[in-house]
Amino acid sequence: MKEAKMKIWGSLRRIAALSIVALGVQATAAQAQDYKLLEPGTLKCAFTGAFAPxxxxxxDGKWYGLTNEVFREMANRTGLKLEYVITKWDSLLVGLMADQYDILCDTMDITKERQARVLFVDGWIESGGRLVVHKDSDITSFDQFKGKTMGxxxxxxxxxxxxxxxxxxxxxxxxxSDAMRDLADKKIDxxxxxxxxxAWAAEHTKMPLRTVDGYLSRIQKGWAAKKDRAExxxxxxxxxxxxxxxxxYAKLTKALIGYSPAPAEPIRSQLN
Structure with a gap:
């Protein structure tokens, strides 16, 4: 009798375990459906390629850098396989709207104009625009650049x-990178x-470049998806x-640029 009861309890436990697994599979499938990915379980991410850092x-062809390291970890934590799609900068948004990939993982500035067209992930890095000149240039302020050749x-x-x-x-x-090479060769001012x-270029590529004091802008960058990819x-x-x-985040970014560029107050996604 005791043995029969044990067998019954064992069967019930197996049924319960299988039910939990089934529920987990159903939840994962439902979640993947909510993500509206082009290929279930795979996050197709577009960027323009090399832009150090x-x-x-x-x-051997492997991608690394601030964007790649941080985004790869985010994809892993979301349970998605990451697949890169390389395209030209001026085609990124066009391809996104045409469903050629799921998201942009390029270093795109979060602007009001772009927020009207796409849905950004929370701002992940804060930076700004700087004027870069040749190391030998006599330009030391923004007003001295008037009439010069810009790239x-x-x-x-x-x-x-x-x-x-x-x-x-x-x-x-x-x-x-092409503009930097032309600047280093003094083809532009x-x-x-x-x-x-x-800062990365001046330090790591040994190009004869320097930044002019002062910022032209301060901006946060984000990764963009179509408006219907809220989940x-x-x-x-x-x-x-x-x-x-x-x-x-700090560990990954400090290893590349020496500090954590996480925004103190990230620009939040405009979710409905």
């Missing part, structure tokens, strides 16, 4: 900021770019907040 590539990334906020310096000519680039990127953005927000709280 945000995204860099090793000799900027096409369709970027830097291009807008650069106009305020009244350059005589502006050259537009598809990649920041200066460029406007991100303060973190400028995905909520999940990524949760993962990011946990990383900041448990010290993972």
């Amino acid at each position: 945000f995204s860099m590539q090793t000799s 900027v990334l096409v369709s970027s906020t830097w291009a807008v900021l650069a106009k305020g310096l009244e350059p005589g000519e502006t050259k537009y680039y598809q990649a920041e 200066g460029m406007v770019t991100d303060s973190i990127a400028a 995905l953005v909520k999940a990524l927000n949760k993962a990011l907040a946990e990383m900041v709280a448990d010290g993972t």
